[in-house]
Amino acid sequence: MPNNTEEAVNASPTDVPCLEKLDSPTGSPPQTASLSNLMDLENCVANLSLAHEIVVNDDFCFKPRSPPKDSLEGRVTEVVHRAFWDTLQEQLSSTPPNYSHALTLLQEVKTMLQSLLLPSHVRLRSQLDEVLDPALIQQEADHGALDLHRLAGYLVSTMASLCAPVRDPEIAALRGLGDPVQLLREIFRILGLMKSDMVNFTVHSLRPHLLQQAVQYERAKFQQILDKQPASLDNTVAWLQAVAQKEASDAETPSTQSRGPLSPATVLNRAYMSLLHWDAQDQNYPETVLMDRARLDALGQRQGALVLEAAVLLLASASCGGAVLALPGLVGKLKQTVAALLEGSHTSESDLRRALLGIGDQVLVQVNEALGARGGRPLPQRSGDVLRRQISELWRHNNPIRTIAGERVQAYLQATLEGGPAKSALEPPATLGPLRAELLQLGTSLGRLVHFNRSVYGPFYAPVLRSLLLPPGEAEAEAEAEAVAGDDSR
Incomplete structure (x- = not known):
């Protein structure tokens, strides 16, 4: 300071910034750093x-x-x-x-x-x-x-x-x-x-x-x-390169060929999103976001919890009907219960499976209590067993309900980053309405971190993105890459 x-x-x-050192031969012998350096x-x-x-x-x-x-x-x-x-x-x-x-x-x-x-x-x-x-x-x-x-x-x-x-x-x-x-x-x-x-x-x-x-x-x-330390940008270059290669590969599929050429802004936004799911064992974390790793990890865990909450609510709505979830206070109680039981369950698969079993039981109890308070009859035994089993299966990453909820949350956060800081907070889709406040808070927190990081390190990202995406001589594309540097025009 x-x-x-x-x-x-x-x-x-x-x-x-001065980035000429990035082009130095990788086989050069390391220099001996003095104690003062x-x-x-x-x-x-x-x-x-x-x-x-x-x-x-x-x-x-x-x-x-x-x-x-x-x-x-x-x-x-x-x-x-x-x-x-x-x-x-x-x-x-x-x-x-x-x-x-x-x-x-x-x-x-x-x-x-x-x-x-x-x-x-x-x-x-x-x-x-x-x-x-x-x-x-x-x-x-x-x-x-x-x-x-x-x-x-x-x-x-x-x-x-x-x-x-x-x-x-x-x-x-x-x-x-x-x-x-x-x-x-x-x-x-x-x-x-x-x-x-x-x-x-x-x-x-x-x-x-x-x-x-x-x-x-x-x-x-x-x-x-x-x-x-000229190697202080190596992990960042590898991070952007991996995302650019993945996006280029996805763009070659028939369903996405109509999107047009890959833009630097898109690659950078996808790169930021990838940090929310970074492997904890991978030590090659990008240097330019290293100081925010703990915050980004926490946001990633929060995103994972919201995906599971959305999946549980989707299953409850499908099993009980929208009219049941519309009962006063029921959605709020379900959200509190799911959030409380999921706390700390991200550390291991066994903890998550155990938490989901408890969530299934509590969801049935609260749904039946809400129905009883309105003079209704509890869910049939078979419907309750099916709902409990479906919730317990959400521990699988390829679970279709969890996948759908994850794609919706991911798309919302991606759209938030693409909207930029100058625009008002993006509203979540109607299918995620019960989690509106939580998603707005998550999107705002992520957007603030990303905007500040872009403002600081954009000039370091721009030449890397140019070398990865832009053919030489394309002035307009080069100007777009430079625009990623500040992100202030958004």
Whole structure:
């Protein structure tokens, strides 16, 4: 992350990145990277990841670092901290009291409080310098006149005036502590939380400005990575190449020959869609979307769950009739039940089969309850058994009902990407009406990620797509490929 906004602007490259290294011979011997180059590369990746997370994650926040207690670092940290506070307790309990550790701690607390002050806090800064003056405190300690409770009370009052409202209960609890060691320990802990609050407030305040510079900054940082590590685009090239080859092969079938020539925009959209079903064991994930892999995996899991929900509702409608599903509140209850039982079932086939068995039972129970509440008769035993069996068979990827539901959801998401960010949210088809809100949310989340990724990495995609799809000399087609770079004209 840049130290300031000006650095982010100055680091911006031209709109067309330097990609000459992509054409270097694959058989060239690897270059030995120096330690400084490796450290620079690591810093570039760290800054890029942090800036990207701040921009795309609305819930981003810094949290105080706390190593796991069962780790070596956690145990060592606990031992060191306990030793420090035990020593402070011994020093203050001795006769006469030894304030050496306490004086060091008070100056550390003063430094932390000063870091929380704004430029407008001139008077408060002056008071801190006066009350926590090292020479004055040392003099009081030498003459046995140091009053730790008075100083702690001033610190608590100052913290109360600076802290966020969420810290008010913890600040109030400080006033009830009588042991000076425990009081100082809690002051130190809460000050650490207040520093995190201040950082997060600053990030939240700067986020609109970061959004304006994010595309240029991320593109510049990735270009720096590419300059230091020319192979940093290999997986991306292979990703686009595989999708282009598949689309070209599909276009040769009789049913799709009327579509016309394959466009770069189509290939890129299909490439983004392929990320929703990426094999978890495949480590060759495209570099340009690597920072969003966890988000895309989550969206893929959400898509899979919605496909199963749609399939269950289709089966229930076919078995019970549309009039049954039109009963007030029934569809909502079925959706909640299916979503709850499917949670976590994507990890293994056995978990999914077990979840579907439970879903079949619950669907029958809720349908019969809804019918009974309206004075109707429950489903016949045979119809119920058939519905339960059909739902249990949805674990198969080639299940026809699951395939139909999957194609409809896939087509909706594809149409959402093709519509672009400038257009209003695309309405799901009527057959997916019961899942309208969920599909709109999924399409919006996917569209935001794709649009931002296109804006940042479009200039890196354009020459790759040109080389894969476009015959040399076709100016119009080349212009279309370049248009994929920004995606802003949509």
